[in-house]
Amino acid sequence: MSAERSAVVVGGGVAGLATAALLARDGWSVDVLERSDAVGGRAGTWESGGFRFDTGPSWLLMPEVFERFFAEAGTTLAERLDLVTLDPAYRVLFEDGDPLEVVADRAANLATFEAAEPGAGAALDRYLRSARSTYETALRRFLYTSFDTPGGLLHPEVALQGHRLAPLLLRSLESFVARRFREPRLRQVLGYPAVFLGTSPDRAPSMYHLMSALDLEGGVRYPRGGFGRLVDALADVAREAGARLRTGWEVTAVTTRATGAGAAGAGAEGAGAEGAGAEGARPGRAGRHAAVTGVRCTDPGGVERHLPAALVVGAADLHHVETRLLPPALQTYPEAWWRRRDPGPGGVLAMLGVRGRVPQLAHHTLLFTRDWRRNFADIAAGVVPEPASAYVCAPSRTDPTVAPPDHENLFVLVPVPADPGLGRGGVDGRGAPAVERVADAAIDQLARWAGVPDLAERVVVRRTVGPGDFAADLHAWRGGMLGPGHTLRQSAFLRAGNASRKVAGLYYAGSGTIPGVGLPMCLISAEILRDRVRREVGAPGAAGRAGSRAPTRARRPRVGAP
Structure with a gap:
């Protein structure tokens, strides 16, 4: 050609x-x-x-986006992936306080919040209604646009909601949540989605409370076989x-x-x-x-x-x-x-093959420290938090194909500063000392908080990844784990x-x-x-001429067609 x-x-x-x-x-x-x-x-x-x-993404949210993409590609999501809705969606362990579970049922999540703080169930209902409305507006007007013309921002729907949307951009997610909930654990559950956006609750615009419409009422999915199946x-x-x-x-x-x-x-x-x-x-x-x-x-x-x-x-x-x-x-x-600009956090990853089962963990488990603000402040200041909040994925709780029989597959992620100087990871503890220390501390913390005292002794496969790996292998700016964070000036x-x-x-x-x-x-x-x-530029295929617009939906190709 x-x-x-x-x-x-x-x-x-x-x-x-x-x-x-x-x-x-x-x-x-x-x-x-x-x-x-x-x-x-x-x-x-x-x-x-x-x-x-899986060495990267492990949450599948916004299934409608995946459905739309595969339709644009001439096929269907159902034909390409076997998605499972996780229940519980995730479990949260706290340095202080009893664990909480978010499940695949909106009413049950309202009841969980109400049990933790009187009145929080009704507050969460209002919060989720706002989150759903904001999310649907974002899908229609903000996400599928290049912003190369002012049309989306001048749309009547945006103008009619301007009185509500503008404050959501100017107030932090942390303050937005704090005005509605007092219980620290509930605040952490609602603030944590900022981490998925590469930032912290005090720096993310409250517009992103829309994320709670995804997990607290929309559910969390997993593709059988792992996220490699998506690739x-x-x-x-x-x-x-x-x-x-x-x-x-x-x-x-x-x-x-x-x-x-x-x-x-x-x-x-x-x-x-x-x-x-x-x-x-x-x-x-x-x-x-x-x-x-x-x-x-x-x-x-x-x-x-x-x-x-x-x-x-x-x-x-x-x-x-x-x-x-x-x-x-x-x-x-x-x-x-x-x-x-803000690169967002770096990350230390630990991939652990564990002998025996670990029923104390859900498919997704979050570990939140008591001093929440200091945890994020340390990362922003270039300091590795001690102790650190962490995330653990145990896909073998759902998918037996990712681990041998009677074993667990654990993926541990610890947000750290975006600093390649922390070094690269390695196999069997042979990574940079700073990276291995973070991994060791996370394994010890998980063992204590989840009640698995012999966890470290049961590890039969271990590999770590550090910010140096993100920088060297992915050319990631400053070794960032996700990409530039969604702060106000980067959204x-x-x-x-x-x-x-x-x-x-x-x-x-x-x-x-x-x-x-x-x-x-x-x-x-x-x-x-x-x-x-x-x-x-135009499409050089059937549309032919520069400046023409091909149809959004194209015919589905035969499987295996060139």
């Missing part, structure tokens, strides 16, 4: 695979270049000793649409050619001679100095290559794409921009956009750009990128 119809997606994580599937269905000839030996990115898989661990499904639909997935390919530069009035400013810095003449992306849009011609890369054999393309999608870490793959003159988000239209302002034909998808971090957001980012490309 000619360069005018070729697209390169840099990064084979969830956003990259989803983007490849949608662009290929629009008629683009798509190559996905992934530097690792397997696709998936943060949503990786590791196997050892009969255990299969497999995305890879399958991308290939079926015609995309080529290339692993072991390292992209070293986005190549460009100077255009229009920006030619002098871009100069040789902005253009590689390779691929000059690719005309698929419209050059000369206001403020753009160059147009993409493709990427320079190294193949698995170490051979340097140039792949010509009219469209390049940076689905890898946005900081890396902007500051390492482009020259300074063509960076929309240069290093000075990043110095004023919605204040987040990094999904198109370069200086290079025509260069777009972005994934956790660094809109709408944000998490699996659903990465799928949404692929869809809004596809729609923006249709508006600005």
